[in-house]
Amino acid sequence: MGCYGYAGKILFVDLSTKKAVAQDLPLDLAKTFIGARGFGAKLLWDLLPKGVDPLSPDNVLVLTVGPLAGTAAQSTSRWFVMFKSPLTGTYFRSVSGGFFGAMLKFAGYDAIVVRGRAEKPVYLWIHEDHIEFRDASHIWGLTVDGSREFLLEETNRNARFAAIGPAGERLVKFAAIVSDDYRTAGRGGGGAVMGSKNLKAIVAYGERRPKIYNGELFRKAVEEQVESYKKNPTFEGFHELGTNNGVYLLYVLGHFPTYNFKQIELENVDRFKPEVLENYIAKHYSCYGCTIRCGKKFKLTKGPYAGLFWDFPEYETHWSFGGNLGITNIEAITYANQLADRYGLDTISAGAAIAFAIELYEKGIISKREIDGLELRWGDPDVLVELVRKIALREGIGNILAEGVKRAAEIVGRGAEKYAMHIKGLELPAYDPRAAKAHGLSLATSNIGASHMIGWNKFEITGIPRKVDPFSTEGKGELAKYVQDETAMFEAAGFCLFPVNSGMITADLLSKLLYAATGIEEFKDTKYLWLVGERVYNLEKAINVREGVGTREHDKIPERILKEPVPRPPAKRQIFELNKLLDDYYKVRGWDTKTGLPTRGKLEELGLRDVASTLEKLGMLPV
Incomplete structure (x- = not known):
């Protein structure tokens, strides 16, 4: 496709035959669906066989970016993963940030379509027009951080990747896909889909910057965008504390469920106040091209996890590994978050599964013998850490919880369904x-x-x-x-939703950015x-x-x-x-x-x- 803004190519990959074919991006597809999530929905409609087993070679995994990815536009380099979910059996879209999306664009692609199943573990190395299927046997079984050094050393130190950890390899139904900078496409089991295909990672590098249709118009639109961000009343809160800024506030507003949605008052909830959480921040960072810089690194200096330096738990993780379990121990929540990132687990579903198990034990529906001799108690940080590990590795009771609460309740029976908090098989998030x-x-x-x-x-x-x-x-x-x-x-369009939901960006400004970047008249x-x-x-x-x-x-x-x-x-x-x-x-x-x-x-x-x-x-x- 000769359009501006877009990379102009879709890469079709067949793991079974080890063939990769790049095709021009149809102009009509760009006009009709814009990009990113739109491309994913259309490609799945066209290519996904009806009734396919989500963990079979016939499932289709689509990775996409939007027309503004890799440009100066703010918050627009998200990468999207679409597939039929092994957790829900539905269409699924999962989203992540960091730098992988921009690099995929620089490598020359708006979308990657993956089908088939490799005979043995592989990773995909995409260096512009050069596509290689590389042996991943030596890193199969490693955590995401353990794989990182191998992947970058064997390809390019400036490359970016999306990979799975042991949870994806073991087909945990809510396994995540994790980037090199530990941003996750977490929900729905995309990691399990990759695992079922024997695909450990997709590594990309390129230097092809997208061409802009009207540079001056685009520059002005970006300036307007940055100004809109900075004058927004929520900007400072996001900039200083990220989504942690809303943990205590949303609890007060009633949107932060506790104890598996029983909504009992949470003891020591003051631990989630901004003035407490900000003491853990050691570093601020951003995804590609975003002045908000809402990313934070937490540093732990006390307790059994002292010395830990890792991505801060987002609002949802403070809930799923915290309030939903009756836990306010920030150190344990942060450590469990690290484990989830390294193993490749969705923290929302993992925490919901643990809360489900605790309530079943509390109600006498499951016995101590059935849960590997553990004493499941609300508010116990040791239970959290141990069950995250067991779920990721499918050990003991973790093997059942790894199926998600809907299927786990069916396996347990005895009225367990009443305590499985899900919709269509996807565990509820931190909103009541x-x-x-x-x-x-x-x-x-x-x-x-x-x-x-x-x-x-x-x-x-x-x-x-x-x-x-x-x-x-x-x-x-x-x-x-x-x-x-x-x-x-x-x-x-590939946008992050934080500026959308806080009113930093409007449809009018989106229109200006899209038209200036692509020249597509309809986008005006x-x-x-x-x-x-x-x-x-x-x-x-x-x-x-x-x-x-x-x-x-x-x-x-x-x-x-x-x-x-x-x-x-x-x-x-x-x-x-x-x-x-x-x-x-x-x-x-x-x-x-x-x-x-x-x-x-x-x-x-x-x-x-x-x-x-x-x-x-x-x-x-x-x-």
Whole structure:
């Protein structure tokens, strides 16, 4: 493709035959889906066989970046991984930051499509036009940090990579893909998909900088972007403390669940206050091309983990390894976070699985004998550390928990399902649906399961762009659709969602950046960009419908959320009114209210006529 902004190539890799073919990026694909998440959804729709086993060679793994990756635009070099999830059985998109996304662009590619399975462990070495399938037997079994020296020494010290650790090799259903700078595409089990393909890592290096359509226009748009960032009231908080800035605040607002969503008051919660957490920070850093620099390194100087220097636990990890387990020991949370990064584990699902196990033991559903003689107690940091290790290595009870809470509950039986906090098989994140109804509705209807970042509801949580009552059910369908489509729009462009959700970046500014970089006329129209966001979301829904997991009956929420009122303020006595909220949402979406399926009219309106025809032939459109 002769467009600006894009690298202009898609790399198709077959691990079974060890063949790699680069094809030109179609201009129509760029116009219709922009990039990144949009490309992933379209490529999966076209290439993923219906009903494929997620851990079979036939599953398709797609890595993508957006048209602004590797440019001076801020916060736009995220890399996206799309696949059929072994955890949920749904379409999945997982996202990460750092420098790998920009380097993939510099190597000359907007997307990599991986199929097949290598006979023995390999890693993919991409050096612009030179593609090699290299033996990874010597690093198979190593942690991500253990693999790092080998990968960079054997390729290029300035290369960047995305790799799996022992958890991915052992097919832990929520294994993560981890970059060389320990940023993770964590959710949904992308690491297990790589492991099933005997693919240890993808290493990339290149020096091909993207060409800009209008340099002066682009420079002005970037200047406007930086100015917008710095004048935003949330900028300093993100800059100084990252997502840790919101841990205590979100607990106070009721969005920080405790004790497997029992929502009991958390003892010693003051340990999560910003003035405490900032004492652990030893270094600030950023992903490629981002002035926010929200990345932090924590240094531990006391206790059994003294001497540790590692990436700080994000808000979600302070919850999953902390409040959700009744733990406020920052040192243990940080150490467990390091273990998860090194082994390649999603911290959200891992912490949720541990909370599930603790509650089962508390309720007498599982015995000490079944959990390897461990004493599972709320608030015990030793339990956290040991179970993270057991899950990653599939040892003992860890082998069951490694399946995710939905499957683990089915294995255990005895009423364990009641305590498995998931949606579509994906463990709930650090937000209680009862405390913010539109946000909860987005979790329930998310195409990938319980992901807070598919539609983070800034209306309810931060009052941006306007404050709404989080406990009301009125108008929440419209708000959920708005943030889901907005998220898809910005992620099609490859954006990080922190500046999006805090109001640092607008659709108008996105339009300026995209047009100046690519010269594509359609991108000058913000209405068109919103249409792309809705198109991407509906296409992802269509993939699930084709897989048989995209109806109203799949938009469920845990029984505890539906029936047990929150016991602590400010959401005290709140439950989640699922059916009423779903009716509202489907109407706003233009989907069939009874089935939750998209209609032919809606799909055609979004330019997805062929998708509608395929679903109709399969008998998967509402009558």
